[in-house]
Amino acid sequence: MAQSLGLSRATVGFVLNDTPGQTIPVSTRRRVLSEAARMGYRPHRAAQTLRRGSSKVILFVLPDWAAGLTMQQHLDEAALALDEAGYSLVTCTRYTAGRARPLWELLTPDVVLGLSPFDAGELASMHACGITRIIPAPEQPTTLDDWPALTAGTALQVDHLHEQGHRRIAFAAPADLHTPLLDHRVRTAQQAATRLGLAPIDIRPVDHGDGSAREAVRHWRDAGVTGIAAYNDDTAAAVVGAAVRAGVSVPEDLAVIGHDDTPLAALFVPSISSVRIDIVSLGRHFAAFALHEADGRRLPPRDTRTDTVVMPRESTQAGSGMPHEAVFPSPDGITAPTARP
Template structure:
């Protein structure tokens, strides 16, 4: 029975309607290679199947060929911002070109819904974080063996330099502009702790490599008064430059600074991350880190295809296409556009 309660039209129904053998109809509907079926018969079968409303039984097809041609990408409970969505869109396009579908799902803390891999039986499951023992047992129970990361092949966000190399560029950019006491504006959203921890660690490492002291890391929520207090504390501590978790956080810091009468960037320079549309329309415009979301999406697709059917493993993502786009929020003096505050 179909989802509407009506009986599903099968290949047997089509064969009975045409007075043909089930095998002949099955060969046509499944586009089985190596068969010498007359073109006129093939057209009759396809026309009758369309008239009767026949739809392939995808689960049965997957069992026959041993592949669902589905890649499942399991996301942490993050808000899907512009860069991540662009990344996923490009990966989906690249996989579609190869006959695969990319499906995404989110792992929520409550975890009450049935895991999507149990419903789809994907060829490959890829996650940004490690899977728990119960999740792995569930996947193995479904016959899923290509799981990334797996216990024998651990992986972390550090394995995706395009996602994690930006903070070092932020610190280097501020350092080159003469800032020696630098703060880091962390998101206050606990759901993003996995990526936040990785970015803070990368920023601290870059600061140490430049001979700077530890970064003054402070959480920033989107409340005006809260952000204003953080800005005041940074200025009291001698901080002159701030690297922000993302462009939204950078905008929050800059808005609080401007409302408090702090000149950006002359008294406090701020650089964001992700180079979202907000970075260009905010006043002053926000310097930011631009990620090659197209290249990253294509890399993810190539990696998934390697796992799915053994294609050559792509070169490791180097993060080389991650760059700083300098704008008004950090440029000063002769380099600053006339609209900088």
């Protein structure tokens, strides 16, 4: 390339590597970049990393959990903020089998972050790659308690139901999900019930397609339960749907609140109360934290009190003026009662 342009290799290298402190004319830079594009040039990532001492990559290692819409939105916001700072956010999933080569060995990221501590083998692999910025660090282990935006909403769900006058509360869990996050939310619900002087929370698995939601509603009604905190909005929708098909008034006889405030919550009929997470603020804070670890940028203070808030809707608010009993045929073909005037 240098020969075809009649330039020195050093000049071409300075332009392609965007080397600071060089006084190269704009016209020369344009010529080099135009020729590089014509030739299909791509920078050698490993060489750039070695030269700069930085890959400009942040690697976020996700647990082997189903990533819902909220997590995807959170990552999108974080990726945008990091891109504005000149960094790339790369995510990978930490599978139990772990047969694939770890992505940090291929990318040599500036920072590796995870939701849970890395084991000795993973840490040894990172250290062998020269990665020193690892979160959580072995000497500072973290738990889900350190990620309150993921877990604090469950206590808000129970508090909201209690404020609406419900004293027998249950928790609806996805039937096919078994993760530390679910376990943590169940524990949080139980702790909230104890704090409020309520009976222990009854936990039931719920799925919209196997009849378990219908069975759970029947069980809860027989047990005198009047309020349901659901793991997420999908689970809440399964409970509400089963209730209205069984002729159970929502929210007069059974109030339900979801989590994550996805579009489904507002679109469902009746609309579903839910816990909203401030995705934009959390994504930006995650990016700021990653940049702080990567190159020492100042970590701005933030108020976390509004990270999670309850969005009350018809599924917990009586007197909304909406139909409260089933208007759909039930799965067994028996038409449920019509809505009350």
